[in-house]
Amino acid sequence: MILRTEGVEKRFGGLVAVKDVSISVNEGEIFGIIGPNGAGKTTFLNCISGYYSPEKGRVFFWDRDVTGYPSYKMCGLGMSRTFQIVRGFPKMTAFDNVKVGATFGSGKYHNVNDRVKELLDFVEFPLSPDITAENFNTIQLKRLELARALATGCKLLLLDEVAAGLTPGELPDFIALIKRIRDSGVTIICIEHVMKFILGCCDRIAVLVFGAKIADGTPEEIQNNPQVVEAYLGETNVH
Ligand SMILES: Nc1ncnc2c1ncn2[C@@H]1O[C@H](COP(=O)(O)OP(=O)(O)OP(=O)(O)O)[C@@H](O)[C@H]1O
Ligand SMILES: [Mg+2]
Structure with missing residues (x-):
């Protein structure tokens, strides 16, 4: 396992932007994070990359507890x-x-x-x-x-909405590039709204809603999860 979080939490004043989020990412995976606007996806990524230090929970990078490490140190370790x-x-x-x-x-x-x-x-x-x-x-x-x-x-690359703003014509080449990056030996965690990208690329997906993880699984499991459909996919353009 290349990255693991345990019960990560991040607040902004009274707002709990990320609530008790635990994920495990295997080496060689493309791991997607999806959820509505304001769900806490970027904040969670910032807790992993060292931009924020989580108030609760731990972040492990290759089994090393890196919770609270600054970004430059994470970068030096291979993130x-x-x-x-x-x-x-x-x-x-x-x-x-x-x-x-x-x-x-x-x-x-x-x-x-x-x-x-x-x-x-x-x-x-x-x-x-x-x-x-x-x-x-x-x-x-x-x-x-x-x-x-x-x-x-x-060895671990975090992508925040890398496919946003691309035209449908630009997407296939870009998806191929992301897969080429993974095939070159780099594990990827990507936040994404573009469902074509998520379903075409990701091995597993976690779904955040109001800061909390409501599901994780394969693209197929996520697409067929009624809670996910109600909270997110129902309102998303999946084409
Ligand atoms: N620096 C900050 N100070 C105060 N509140 C913040 C800050 N950053 C994010 N928030 C709030 O935390 C919540 C989560 O925001 P975040 O940007 O992580 O969501 P997101 O899932 O990435 O959304 P989007 O899909 O729109 O990018 C939102 O309610 C947002 O307004
Ligand atoms: Mg965001």
Whole structure:
């Protein structure tokens, strides 16, 4: 098991944003987290990545208790992430954006520049590596952000709504890329609203509602769970 949480809780004042959430993620899985807006998905991911320290509960990364570790330490141990709102460094080139990941992560590269080029190819970044990120559209920024996260040498990648904002035509290639990342030896936890992505990609899924986990299981189990259908899937465009 690469990641395990036990009873994680995070409050904002009187609001319990994440309530007693326990998940277990196996190495090599694509593990989805779904739920309505405001369900606590991003906050939960932030508790895993070290952006927040949970007020209750534990986070184990490869059996090591990493609860409360800051993000840079998590990154050094082999965990990386992307953001719900894509965050490139706008004034830096595509090449340098990715190189930042290689500089701060856990990867030990013989030749960093070669690795950056390899990763830009791997994510099928379509433009010259010398163009600055301010010129990129959403899908280009998403590919760039994935390359930057991978440049850290991570073994666990946390994705927050990575498919949001993509056109239906862009989705299949992107799903293939996420699977290629997993096949390269990186376990993935992804928050997602796009059901085509969730059902096409995920091995297992956890469902959060009002901060609490109401179910987890295979995509099929989740789709057929009446509680999940009532709380979430009923109101979601599954096409
Ligand atoms: N920094 C914060 N301060 C106060 N409240 C917050 C903060 N971050 C999140 N919240 C609240 O915590 C709850 C969970 O928010 P969160 O962003 O984790 O939900 P989410 O499931 O990611 O939603 P979405 O699908 O819209 O991204 C919401 O009620 C939100 O308003
Ligand atoms: Mg969110």
